[in-house]
Amino acid sequence: MQHSPRIVVIGAGAAGLNVAARIRRVAPQHAVTIIEPAEHHFYQPLWTFVGGGVFPRERSRRDMADVIPDGVRWVREAAGEFKPDENLVITHSGERLGYDALVVAPGIQINWRAIPGLKESLGTQGVCSNYSYDSVNSTWEQLEALRSGEAIFTFPTTPIKCAGAPLKIMFLAEDYLRRTGSRAAVNVRYRCGVGTIFRAPKYAQELVKIAAARAVDVRYKQDLVALRPDSREAVFRDTDSGNELVEKYTMIHVAPPMGPPDFIKQSPLADGAGWVEVDKHSLQHVRFPNVFSLGDASSLPTSKTAAAIRAQGPVLTANLLAVLRGQAPRARYLGYTSCPLVTGYGRLMLAEFDYDLQPCETFPFDQGKERRSMYLLKKYLMPTLYWQGLVRGRNWPWPIPEFGLPRA
Secondary structure (H helix, E strand, C coil), X not given: CCCCCEEEEECCCHHHHHHHHHHHHHCCCCXXXXXXXXXXXXXXXXXHHHHCCCCCHHHHEEEHHHHCCCCCEEECCCEEEEEHHHCEEEECCCCEEECCEEEECCCCEECHHHCCCHXXXXXXXXXXXXXXXXXXXXXXXXXXXXXXXXXXXXXXXXXXXXXCHHHHHHHHHHHHHHHCCCHHHEEEEEEECCCCCCCCHHHHHHHHHHHHHCCCEEEECXXXXXXXXXXXXXXXXXXXXXXXXXXXXXXXXXXXXXXXXXXXXXXXXXXXXXXXXXXXXXXEECCCCCEEECHHHXXXXXXXXXXXXXXXXXXXXHHHHHHHCCCCCCCCCCCCEEEEEEEEXXXXXXXXXXXXXXXXXXXXXXXXXXXXXHHXXXXXXXXXXXXXXXXXXXXXXXXXXXXXXCCC
């Protein structure tokens, strides 16, 4: 007797949950297994608001058991080894899981120890970061206590999840200091490891203007390479000259270096940089046709955001099911991603763009301007869309603004 197609999903972040839930909706006869060791799932876009004192961090967390789709088997451990020639995944405990199709979506790895002095000082001595549930409260604690001195916000040279997040907390902090009367006594600095403030030119031009109008000291190609927490000094390396510069700080918010998870980097699925090597339009692996990937661990050359999953999930699901039927994948992903750029309390610029960094906007007005309506969208509507829509495999109430995308 022919068995039901077996689909294994690595990771129960936004990407893995979205695809698993979609498959269960459109092909409930397929046997879906998720491999995920974490006990909790986090709505990480909320951490900007947590760091800015708007919401408690607990609103971002739910038990993993509550978000795993009905009918999906949950293997509560980490994947350890891939044998794609044998259609096999081996977990850390040695369980061998065969598959007919594999979806690889374990997310991105945060390399805290890549910056000497960061891991051991995180949450103390002026060092904070919104990039983990454990440390996000420290951002608000540091900001609330700041009355004078130097506030530094960093952006690394590596790809990171939600590339707008370091800017968002910087703008919120600047606004908070202005509202509380401390802005004149605090020098706000943004140290960007790359050469532009934001990848998409339309939004970058406006962000540069906003930063200048608010007297933020922005410098590019300055990569944080070490912290000296005892003396509250940050060491930056100029990526052009290689020269190092030491800056004093009272508070420093660090966006840490990130990269592909080690077990992906060391696997036969990886490209030269360690990401899961997939075609950027079909999301199908370039060497193993029954392997697919989306989200932060994939090689897709677009910003790593939860919003990108909104467009990637339907494409991957359609193409995976086509391959299982013996058909060629026909759905195409054109690079849509979105970054709701908070620029202050009550102000937000909704950046949406594609692979070519061209605007790919939802609403019938210029999204390159700060708007209160977009801030309210992020603060109140997007969390509901995430929990009730994205991780449950449902579509947004409005279409994806990307030409040619199937509405699966």
